[in-house]
Amino acid sequence: MSEQDHLFAQPQAKVADFIFNENVARVFPDMIKRSVPGYPTIVENIGVIAAQFAQPNTVLYDLGCSLGAVSQSLRRHVQCDSTKIIAVDNSTAMIQRCDEYMSAQSSMYEELQPIEVIEADILSLDLLPASVVALNFTLQFIDPEKRLSLLRKIHSALHPKGALLLSEKIRFESQADQTLLNDLHIAFKRANGYSEMEIAQKRSALENVMMIDSIEVHRQRLQEAGFTSVTPWFQCFNFASFVALP
Ligand SMILES: Nc1ncnc2c1ncn2[C@@H]1O[C@H](C[S@+](CC[C@H]([NH3+])C(=O)[O-])CC(=O)[O-])[C@@H](O)[C@H]1O
Ligand SMILES: O=C(O)C(=O)Cc1ccccc1
Incomplete structure (x- = not known):
């Protein structure tokens, strides 16, 4: 069992940019479950969805795998001959x-x-x-200018019957929707035991690190990268997951 996340509980004179270091890795399962509404449902069903798209003699990628929750779900659900899972992350502590x-x-x-x-x-x-590429809350940490070329590379590697499974925190183009769903996310964090101080300091740590796009921006970029359909299959507050087909 992982430790409880108290990383932002004490007041900090200057909140540093969020990084996926040893301290984060140690508390990560607790942190992500209490911060991302729907996370357990998304992870479990990525396995279910992947099983519909997995093709023999191909790779199933878990890109930005952190501790490998998606890879474990792929292992539980995909029974396809001669596939191999490749889990990738650039954080030494996580990997x-x-x-x-x-x-x-x-x-x-x-x-x-x-x-x-x-x-x-x-x-x-x-x-x-x-045949399956999962980007489960990873694209939001990639430099926005590099997102299109990454998606193009993924599209080029994908089997015609495969799928990209993309989950992201999303922003809303309507200010009313943005305010409502952001407030509901904060209420979710409070309900999961985070204090106002923890919520505010983490928000500030993520400000320069996690760049959030709207569903429309994701759709447009995925199309530009060559994907022919983009289907949202899950949304809870300002977190959503999509199946994009090549
Ligand atoms: N350029 C990069 N190359 C490789 N990894 C990267 C890069 N940039 C960021 N990462 C990695 O992407 C992961 C994002 S967390 C994914 C959760 C996981 N998918 C899960 O389903 O539990 C999402 C979150 O914490 O909200 C971190 O482990 C980073 O090190
Ligand atoms: O905590 C948040 O506010 C988030 O948006 C998600 C998150 C979850 C775990 C690490 C970084 C960001």
């Missing part, structure tokens, strides 16, 4: 723990899908032919 969890699982259950855990920047990674 080391992810590798430990996955290796422990692999040695306990021999029938599990093979998995490779790689420490790398997904922007400079060459992709093998893939």
Whole structure:
């Protein structure tokens, strides 16, 4: 079991930019569950959706895998011949723990899908032919100017019957919607035990690091990258998940 997240509980003179370091990795399962409404539902159903798109002799990518929650869901749900999961993250703290969890699982259950855990920047990674690519709350941490070329690279690697599974925090073009859904997200955090101080300091830590797009911007960019359909399959407050088809 992971520790409870108290990273922003004490007042800080100057809140530093958020980074995925050892302190974050240690509390990450607790942090993401209490911060992202719908996270357990999204992770579980990415496995269910992936099972519909997985093709033999292809890779299933978990890009920005953190501790590998999506990879574990893929392992639970996808039973397709000769597929391999590749989980990638550029945070040393995350990838080391992810590798430990996955290796422990692999040695306990021999029938599990093979998995490779790689420490790398997904922007400079060459992709093998893939049928499923999951970007579960990862694109929002990529420099906005580099998002289109990343999506183009993913589109080029995708099997015609494959899918990109994209989850993101989203902003709303209507100010009324933005205010309502942002307030509801804050209420969700409060209901999960975060104080006003924790909520405010984390918001400030994320300000320069996590750039949020609207559904319309995502749709447009995905189309420009070559995707022919973009279907939202889940939304809870200002968090959404999409299936994009090549
Ligand atoms: N350029 C990059 N290359 C590789 N990894 C990156 C890069 N930029 C950021 N990351 C990694 O993307 C992950 C984003 S968290 C994903 C949750 C996970 N998918 C989950 O389903 O639990 C989302 C969140 O914390 O809101 C972090 O582990 C970063 O190190
Ligand atoms: O906490 C938030 O406000 C978020 O938007 C999501 C999040 C979750 C975990 C790490 C970074 C951001």
